[in-house]
Amino acid sequence: MKGRYADENLKWIAPLILLVILLPFLLRGATFSYRYYLYVLNIAGIYTILAVGLDVLSGYTGLVSLGHAGFLAIGAYTSAILVDQAGVPFGLSLIITPLITGLFGIVVGFPALRISGMYLGLTTMGFGFIVRRLIIALRTWTEGSAGLEVTKPLLFGFTFNSDWDNYFLVYTFVILVIVSIRRVMKSKVGRALMAIRDSEHAAQAAGVNLTRYKLFAFFLSAVLAGLAGVLFAHTMRFISTDHFDILLSIYFIIMVLVGGVGTVYGAVVGTLFIVLLDFLAIPIFKDWLGSFVAVEVADIQSLIFGLIMFLFIIFQPMGLYGMWLKMRIYWKLFPFNPKKRFT
Amino acid sequence: MKFRTPVSSILLMALFIGCAGREPTPGVTDTEILIGNIQDLSGPMKELGMALPHGANLYFNYINDKGGIHGRQIRMTMEDHQYNPQKAVAAAKKLIEQDQVFCLYQVIGTSPCEAIRSLLEENEIPLIAPATQSGTMSDRSRTGWKYIFHTDTGYDKQANILVDYAYEQNAEAKVAVLYQDDDYGANVLKGIAEAEARHGVTVQKEAFQRGATDFAGQVMNLNKGGATHVIIGGVVREPIIAMKTAAAMGYAPQFLGISPTMDHRVALGSGEAGEGFIAANFAQLYNSDVEGAKLYRKLFAASGTDPKVMGMYNFYGFMTAMILVEGLERAGKRLTRDGLIKAMEGIKDFDGKGVFPGISYGPNDRAGTDAVVLVINEGGKQRIISDWIE
Numbered sequence: 001m002k003g004r005y006a007d008e009n010l011k012w013i014a015p016l017i018l019l020v021i022l023l024p025f026l027l028r029g030a031t032f033s034y035r036y037y038l039y040v041l042n043i044a045g046i047y048t049i050l051a052v053g054l055d056v057l058s059g060y061t062g063l064v065s066l067g068h069a070g071f072l073a074i075g076a077y078t079s080a081i082l083v084d085q086a087g088v089p090f091g092l093s094l095i096i097t098p099l100i101t102g103l104f105g106i107v108v109g110f111p112a113l114r115i116s117g118m119y120l121g122l123t124t125m126g127f128g129f130i131v132r133r134l135i136i137a138l139r140t141w142t143e144g145s146a147g148l149e150v151t152k153p154l155l156f157g158f159t160f161n162s163d164w165d166n167y168f169l170v171y172t173f174v175i176l177v178i179v180s181i182r183r184v185m186k187s188k189v190g191r192a193l194m195a196i197r198d199s200e201h202a203a204q205a206a207g208v209n210l211t212r213y214k215l216f217a218f219f220l221s222a223v224l225a226g227l228a229g230v231l232f233a234h235t236m237r238f239i240s241t242d243h244f245d246i247l248l249s250i251y252f253i254i255m256v257l258v259g260g261v262g263t264v265y266g267a268v269v270g271t272l273f274i275v276l277l278d279f280l281a282i283p284i285f286k287d288w289l290g291s292f293v294a295v296e297v298a299d300i301q302s303l304i305f306g307l308i309m310f311l312f313i314i315f316q317p318m319g320l321y322g323m324w325l326k327m328r329i330y331w332k333l334f335p336f337n338p339k340k341r342f343t
Numbered sequence: 344m345k346f347r348t349p350v351s352s353i354l355l356m357a358l359f360i361g362c363a364g365r366e367p368t369p370g371v372t373d374t375e376i377l378i379g380n381i382q383d384l385s386g387p388m389k390e391l392g393m394a395l396p397h398g399a400n401l402y403f404n405y406i407n408d409k410g411g412i413h414g415r416q417i418r419m420t421m422e423d424h425q426y427n428p429q430k431a432v433a434a435a436k437k438l439i440e441q442d443q444v445f446c447l448y449q450v451i452g453t454s455p456c457e458a459i460r461s462l463l464e465e466n467e468i469p470l471i472a473p474a475t476q477s478g479t480m481s482d483r484s485r486t487g488w489k490y491i492f493h494t495d496t497g498y499d500k501q502a503n504i505l506v507d508y509a510y511e512q513n514a515e516a517k518v519a520v521l522y523q524d525d526d527y528g529a530n531v532l533k534g535i536a537e538a539e540a541r542h543g544v545t546v547q548k549e550a551f552q553r554g555a556t557d558f559a560g561q562v563m564n565l566n567k568g569g570a571t572h573v574i575i576g577g578v579v580r581e582p583i584i585a586m587k588t589a590a591a592m593g594y595a596p597q598f599l600g601i602s603p604t605m606d607h608r609v610a611l612g613s614g615e616a617g618e619g620f621i622a623a624n625f626a627q628l629y630n631s632d633v634e635g636a637k638l639y640r641k642l643f644a645a646s647g648t649d650p651k652v653m654g655m656y657n658f659y660g661f662m663t664a665m666i667l668v669e670g671l672e673r674a675g676k677r678l679t680r681d682g683l684i685k686a687m688e689g690i691k692d693f694d695g696k697g698v699f700p701g702i703s704y705g706p707n708d709r710a711g712t713d714a715v716v717l718v719i720n721e722g723g724k725q726r727i728i729s730d731w732i733e
Binding site: 032033035036039040043136139143144145146147149236237238240241242243245279283286300301302 | 385422423425426427428429430432433436437440441452453454455457458460461477479485486524525526529530
């Protein structure tokens with residue numbers, strides 16, 4: 001292990017963790033509606049876990065997924081059913097559910113052995129739709145699209161009753177995930193995944209088992225989404241198909257894109273940025289704009305997200321790898337590009 | 344549209360601090376009652392999201408101009424949930440903790456309302472007239488049922504009534520249902536199952552997916568099954584396509600619709616195929632002759648809003664505002680959340696100037712009404728053809 005992080009400055013890690021621990025206390029001191037902010041932070045934390053997983057898949061390995069809301073849904077519903085209907089303890093569900101979701105990841109991963117880029121994006125998007133339909137069809141357990149009430153997290157005899165309790169639960173896992181995924185990505189496995197992203201042929205020539213590593217990337221990514229799902233179900237305490245729509249999958253991609261693909265910290269920063277923008281900044285901006293412009297400002301959300309994504313795709317050349325690669329080649333060859341190749 | 348501004352909430356906080364001495368109820372001052380409304384302002388139902396609060400504010404302003412409720416003006420603050428349950432929870436938390444609203448009102452959509460149930464219970468805050476007709480809203484086996492006062496007749500009860508109606512019209516009728524395969528449809532099927540048991544018959548059931556554009560298979564099956572009365576549990580577009588498909592196939596059963604199909608767009612869009620289409624509705628129409636509807640039209644005209652949006656959704660907001668105001672009036676001068684719940688439970692046969700069949704609640708009753716009127720489509724015009732049916 002020696003020297004693995006030699007190229008990084010780790011001094012600020014401890015203060016950062018301290019800040020994470022102190023933040024709720026600071027918020028409580030600053031505002032009496034701190035619970036609302038904690039709720040938003042909890043959402044951000046849960047999405048961070050998922051975004052890190054998505055980054056492993058799309059950022060490190062270069063496999064686009066537009067179906068991660070599906071994995072989140074599988075995790076959430078599996079845990080809700082296991083804990084509330086099968087009587088599995090929450091602590092055990094925290095281990096089993098991600099593994100089950102991971103198996104789904106492997107299943108979805110199989111097509112990825114053959115297809116890539118836009119096609120993989122479409123396949124995974126289809127997966128997201130299938131999951132939603134499946135939840136509705138499995139009415140006996142999921143109550144269809146009416147949604148499912150979920151019990152509070154109960155761990156070692158302690159019930160996580162409020163957003164305050166949930167915050168510490170969620171962020172414990174956030175820190176664990178960040179640390180462990182960074183270790184994995186700095187290891188042989190991580191290098192193999194990046195090699196696949198950069199060139200499958202070269203990776204194969206260097207002895208990387210494509211099948212195994214691609215499936216592993218899907219597995220790991222789905223495991224993290226599953227973990228996020230467990231936390232989601234039990235801290236939000238109500239799940240329905242309306243939670244997990246296609247737009248959410250796209251938001252996840254935006255989070256990873258905005259943060260910078262292929263870096264764990266990027267996914268973290270991107271998620272925080274997008275969630276805080278979505279829940280806190282845009283509503284204030286909307287109110288402010290609405291107070292003196294007599295236009296319909298409701299749609300400003302989509303506008304801002306679209307614009308952000310647009311700008312990041314142009315100025316952050318790491319995202320949606322396959323699509324970007326096409327674009328880059330196109331502009332490089334412009335205006336001498338053979339049109340047929342791109343239409 | 345009025346939006347909350349940081350300045351006003353700071354002022355409100357200052358008011359609270361100023362009122363020290365008496366245990367203050369959140370959102371209630373000597374001059375104002377602040378209520379919170381969570382609408383879909385930028386999601387799939389944003390047309391409704393704009394209309395409902397507009398209609399509600401017409402009535403609130405009317406009451407405010409008359410001096411308010413026990414000297415207090417009603418003010419409504421809005422949040423947007425984009426039809427996303429998670430955002431609905433965030434919005435509710437914000438309204439409860441940051442804006443300190445007295446109660447919630449007209450939160451739109453089934454899943455957003457379901458999502459905030461535990462929040463209602465934790466904060467002991469009532470939700471008056473959730474803007475959904477799902478029968479689950481008044482289900483007393485669910486978390487926080489005590490805090491939700493549902494107005495509308497549930498889909499299950501409507502389906503029940505429509506089956507009865509079909510048999511009344513024709514004792515030899517063969518009833519079928521064409522339902523949307525989701526929670527809405529499930530609620531409709533629940534009512535159908537009850538009706539099946541009562542009449543000792545089997546109702547033919549055909550499902551479709553929300554957003555479906557091809558109904559040839561279902562209509563063919565209905566035709567094959569010989570259905571004479573088809574109950575449609577859809578919203579707007581799907582019923583139109585289903586009826587047009589049937590017309591194209593030369594199959595003409597009597598189509599009946601659950602209340603979302605009462606939307607005048609169904610009447611307009613289905614044209615010839617929808618002639619004679621009968622939909623259930625839990626209240627009188629905005630253009631009817633009852634006192635409440637007249638008042639609504641008068642206030643609407645005075646507000647100078649585009650008459651195009653005068654239809655059912657604005658009126659829906661207006662009607663439910665009457666129920667909230669009735670509850671607040673009954674709760675008296677010393678307004679508390681618990682007091683509002685008790686006052687709401689005391690409402691019996693409240694007809695809202697004639698627009699309702701009679702809204703009643705009780706300590707163990709959260710379903711406002713079980714009755715509907717039937718609305719027929721004649722050449723794109725809607726007309727009520729029945730009394731209240733229960």
